[in-house]
Amino acid sequence: MGLGLTLASAACTTAPERGERPLEVLVTSPPETLDPRYATDAVGLRATRLLHAGLFGIHPETLAPVPVLAASYTFEGPLKLHVKLRNDARFHGGKPLAAGDVVATIGAFKSPAVASRHAKVLETIERVEADGPLDVTFTLSRPHATLLTDLELPVLRADEAAGPPAPDGTLDGLGPYKVARLGEGFVALEPSRPGSHGVVLRAVRDENARALRLHAGRADVVQNAFSPTLLPSFEDTRAGTGLRVVTRPGASVTYLLPRCDRGALADPKVRRAISLGLDRELFARALFAGHARPADAVLPPGHWAAPRDFPSEARNVEAARALLREASAEHLTLTLLVSTDRARKLLARVMAEELAEIGVTVEVVSVELGTLLARLGKGDFELALLQLPEVIEPNVLRTFLHGSNVPPVGSNRGRVRDAELDALLDEGDSVLDTSARAAVYARLERLVHDRAYLLPVVHEDHVAVLSPRAGSYVPARDGRLGGLVGLP
Numbered sequence: 001m002g003l004g005l006t007l008a009s010a011a012c013t014t015a016p017e018r019g020e021r022p023l024e025v026l027v028t029s030p031p032e033t034l035d036p037r038y039a040t041d042a043v044g045l046r047a048t049r050l051l052h053a054g055l056f057g058i059h060p061e062t063l064a065p066v067p068v069l070a071a072s073y074t075f076e077g078p079l080k081l082h083v084k085l086r087n088d089a090r091f092h093g094g095k096p097l098a099a100g101d102v103v104a105t106i107g108a109f110k111s112p113a114v115a116s117r118h119a120k121v122l123e124t125i126e127r128v129e130a131d132g133p134l135d136v137t138f139t140l141s142r143p144h145a146t147l148l149t150d151l152e153l154p155v156l157r158a159d160e161a162a163g164p165p166a167p168d169g170t171l172d173g174l175g176p177y178k179v180a181r182l183g184e185g186f187v188a189l190e191p192s193r194p195g196s197h198g199v200v201l202r203a204v205r206d207e208n209a210r211a212l213r214l215h216a217g218r219a220d221v222v223q224n225a226f227s228p229t230l231l232p233s234f235e236d237t238r239a240g241t242g243l244r245v246v247t248r249p250g251a252s253v254t255y256l257l258p259r260c261d262r263g264a265l266a267d268p269k270v271r272r273a274i275s276l277g278l279d280r281e282l283f284a285r286a287l288f289a290g291h292a293r294p295a296d297a298v299l300p301p302g303h304w305a306a307p308r309d310f311p312s313e314a315r316n317v318e319a320a321r322a323l324l325r326e327a328s329a330e331h332l333t334l335t336l337l338v339s340t341d342r343a344r345k346l347l348a349r350v351m352a353e354e355l356a357e358i359g360v361t362v363e364v365v366s367v368e369l370g371t372l373l374a375r376l377g378k379g380d381f382e383l384a385l386l387q388l389p390e391v392i393e394p395n396v397l398r399t400f401l402h403g404s405n406v407p408p409v410g411s412n413r414g415r416v417r418d419a420e421l422d423a424l425l426d427e428g429d430s431v432l433d434t435s436a437r438a439a440v441y442a443r444l445e446r447l448v449h450d451r452a453y454l455l456p457v458v459h460e461d462h463v464a465v466l467s468p469r470a471g472s473y474v475p476a477r478d479g480r481l482g483g484l485v486g487l488p
Contacts, residue, residue, distance in 0.1 A: 022188065022198030023470055023484065025221040026210050030185060030203040034169030036154040037109060037116040042389055046481050047201060050189060052154030053174040055083060055102065060476045062304050063251055063392045065148035069097060069155055069174065071134075078143040078432060083151075085134040091157055091172040092192050099130035101158045106138075108161035109153060121150045143430045145437055149393040176485045196485050207342070215241055220470040224462055224479065227343045228289035234465045242468040247291055247461040248475045251300050251391050254292075256336075256351075256455040257376075257384045261415035264329045265382060271452030273323035274383075277358040278351060279315040284458050287347055291463050295456035297445045298388075298397065302477075304434065305394045307442040310449075320358040333361040337376070337384040339369050347457075348385050376413040384413075387460075390478050394441045398425045401453060416453045 031044035039048045057068040067073065071086045089097035106128045109116045124144040129137050140147065157172045169179035169187070177189035177199060186202040202219070204210045211230060213219045226234075234243045256274070258265040265271055280294035296313050299306040324330050338348040345366050352362035362383070367375070375381050388396065399405055402425045405412040424444040431437050448454065462475035473483045 022190075022200050023221065023487065024200045024202055024219045025223075025481065025484070026202055026204050026213060026219050026225060028203070028205060028225050031187070031201070033165070033167040034179065034187070035166045035171060036156075037114060037118065038165060038167075040117050042479070043201070043203075046479070047169075047187060048154065049175065049480055049482070050177045050199070050484070051169060051173040051175045051179065052156070052171075053089075054152040054154050055085075056148050056151045058149070058152060058392055058478050058480075060478070060482070061302070063477060064304050065152065070151075073148075075432070079140045081138040081140075081147060082131075083136045083138070085136065087134060089174055091174055092178045093157075093172045095157060095172070097155065097174065098133055098158075099136045101155055101161070102136045103128050103130050104158035104161040105153075105156045108156065111162060114162055118153055121153065143432060145429055145432050146393050146395045149395075176482075191485075197487055199484055214243060214465060214467065217241065217467065220467040221464060221473055221484070223464040223475055223481075224460075226463070226465060228287065228291060231289060231291070231463065231465070242471075243465060244471065245463060245465055246474065247463050248477060249293070249300065249302065250460050250462045250475075250479060251303065251477045252387055252389045252460050252479070253295050253298050253300065253391055254347075254385070254387045254457045254460060255295070255298070256457060257386050257414050258452070258455070259379060259382055259414055260453060261417065263382065264327070264332055265334070267327045267329065268451045269323045269327040270329050270332070271455070272450075273320040273327070273329075273358060274355060274360065275313065275452050275455045276316045276320035276323070277355045277360065278455070278457065279354060280457055281314070283347060283350070287343070287350060288458060288460060291461040292458040293461075295459045296449070298448065298454070298456050299391055299394055299441065299445065300459045303391070303394075305438045305441045307445045310442075310445065313449075315354070317358055324359055330359050331361075332359065333363070334382045335363045335365050337372055337381045338364060338366050339372055339385075340366050344385060351385070377407045379407065379413075379415065385457075392478055394437075395425075395429050397441075397444065397448075398429060401425060401448070414453060418447075418451070418453070421447055421451075421453070 027043045031047045032041045033039050033044055034047055036048040036052050039045050053068050055070045056065040059066045069086055069089050071084045073083045075081055085097055108114045110119055110122050124140050124142055125138055126141040127139040131137050160171050176192055178192050180188040180190040186200050189199045210222055231245050234245055258271050284292040284294050297307050297310045336348055338344050348364045352364050355362050399411050401412055401416050403417040403422050406415055424440055428437055428440045462479055464475050466473055476482055
């Protein structure tokens with residue numbers, strides 16, 4: 001059962017009272033589930049990370065893994081990791097965290113019977129053993145560089161880890177919040193320890209309705225849910241609302257995906273021409289109101305593995321036309337799939353106008369997100385405007401570019417098959433030294449750029465509109481909501 005139905009039928013459906021109300025965070029849709037074994041949508045992932053915690057978390061600046069429930073850790077060669085757990089961590093229900101909980105959790109996430117959507121993340125873990133009440137040893141089937149990031153998955157209580165789905169958030173957690181009550185369209189959270197406000201995540205699908213709720217003083221945080229054109233209205237001091245806009249460079253990349261295995265787009269010259277026909281600086285400045293940066297590489301600036309001194313690519317109409325002539329692809333006509341999001345559709349239309357100047361006619365086709373993903377999976381597209389919302393671990397590129405992940409077995413929707421690229425992705429997955437991995441991904445970024453397997457467009461900032469009550473909130477680079485914890 002999806003969480004939307006659960007919320008609608010929950011016994012406690014009364015909205016929070018206005019008096020001592022918790023902080024209200026507006027989101028664009030309700031979480032699909034509050035069960036961390038199955039949450040994959042952005043709202044669900046962010047909600048479950050408030051309810052639960054993993055052995056490791058993500059540093060808000062560098063995006064590198066950092067210990068959370070782990071007190072310390074030691075690699076004993078490339079195939080073995082020893083973790084000592086914190087001795088002060090307790091589940092919301094009062095049970096102390098123990099090594100058995102970690103062993104049971106990993107087993108559940110990997111179990112075909114549980115059928116977690118995150119099972120593949122842990123496929124290199126061959127064995128996990130408790131070596132004492134607070135000591136756990138992981139043994140791998142092969143060297144795997146992303147292990148610490150993978151262990152960001154929430155730890156569950158041993159007796160619940162392999163239980164039935166719990167979309168209503170009833171699984172005992174170790175995070176800073178727990179579910180207080182559910183209602184139609186909202187989830188009310190209460191802090192699991194003193195020092196934080198209660199929080200309500202309320203789904204408001206309409207952008208104008210979100211704005212009105214903020215202006216009326218009924219909401220406190222809205223993150224990444226307004227078109228750039230609306231943002232100035234929240235900074236108008238004449239309104240007397242005290243609202244303000246805060247931004248932080250994000251870890252996302254908005255990009256064009258070409259289908260690389262057929263038609264004119266099978267020629268890298270055509271793909272490079274399209275890339276050269278885009279004015280990324282204009283997009284960032286005008287369409288995103290300065291709340292984005294031109295993207296020359298996939299990994300965002302400041303990321304530990306981002307390439308240094310990567311050359312920026314200015315729009316070059318003549319060079320783009322020359323490449324199309326070399327490829328005998330003048331007067332090309334292509335379709336561009338885009339979601340129904342207003343800002344995305346505007347970006348797609350401006351792209352189409354720019355590409356017309358290099359001789360490529362683009363028909364923009366706007367479809368619902370589910371339809372868009374289905375068409376990508378089937379290969380029913382030529383170009384698509386997409387976003388990777390959390391480029392935290394660079395090994396995510398393996399999912400979208402490795403030849404072994406072509407649909408239906410994976411998400412290499414551009415149907416890229418390149419042995420040199422696969423070798424770099426394999427190396428980045430297995431090399432443990434951080435500096436060596438960064439060098440691998442620098443070579444990989446250059447190859448992706450030169451062969452135009454995907455076309456980075458902009459790195460968008462995280463933009464939050466805040467009420468005075470939430471004035472000290474700071475967005476995290478990964479877009480999650482950890483900044484709510486401890487707000488005065």
